[in-house]
Amino acid sequence: MESQNIAGDLEEILLTEEQIHGRLAEMARQIETDYAGENVLLVGVLKGAVMVMADLARELNMQVTMDWMAVSSYGSGTTSSGVVRILKDLDSDLTGRKVLIVEDIIDSGLTLSWLIANLKSRGPASVEICALLRKPEAARVDIDVKYLGFDIPNKFVVGYGLDYNEMYRNLRSVGILAPHVYS
Ligand code: XMP
Ligand code: MG
Numbered sequence: 001m002e003s004q005n006i007a008g009d010l011e012e013i014l015l016t017e018e019q020i021h022g023r024l025a026e027m028a029r030q031i032e033t034d035y036a037g038e039n040v041l042l043v044g045v046l047k048g049a050v051m052v053m054a055d056l057a058r059e060l061n062m063q064v065t066m067d068w069m070a071v072s073s074y075g076s077g078t079t080s081s082g083v084v085r086i087l088k089d090l091d092s093d094l095t096g097r098k099v100l101i102v103e104d105i106i107d108s109g110l111t112l113s114w115l116i117a118n119l120k121s122r123g124p125a126s127v128e129i130c131a132l133l134r135k136p137e138a139a140r141v142d143i144d145v146k147y148l149g150f151d152i153p154n155k156f157v158v159g160y161g162l163d164y165n166e167m168y169r170n171l172r173s174v175g176i177l178a179p180h181v182y183s
Pocket of ligand 1: 106158
């Protein structure tokens, strides 16, 4: 089979693998300082946060545990409705735990704001957010992100965990899809 240059489907690369890893390393140093001596529970939101979780967790020189949640926003299309359904819940009991939610992207913020309230209701010691990307122009609710990778323009992006129809999650960089892919 002819090899596929899926990276060629990007119209523009917003963040290279090097930029992403460099920033995750800086964020990891901050997290190590803030949680010195603690066991943090990293909660990854499937599926988009898989790459961020894998790289951030391996960058952290501290004791962590990892758990996963899958949620889906009701409603159609690419915009979040804020009404969220749990597809896969955590295995862990959050009582007294220091929870750090690991997210790929904050777009409208509606999904995350629901998730924060949901996790806070389970009796954790704290709930904080770590997100690789944020679209400030798309924000519909204020989210207090403790660890943020990059602010990006209000465009649909793929790669490094983020998908278009479940594809492109395996790209090493984050970019904007070329129109020929979806038209
Ligand atoms: P919000 O913050 O609007 O976002 O509730 C909810 C989820 O939607 C996904 N999302 C994206 N996925 N490219 C993607 O591949 C994007 O540009 C994008 N924006 C939002 C993502 O899973 C986020 O957690
Ligand atoms: Mg997500």
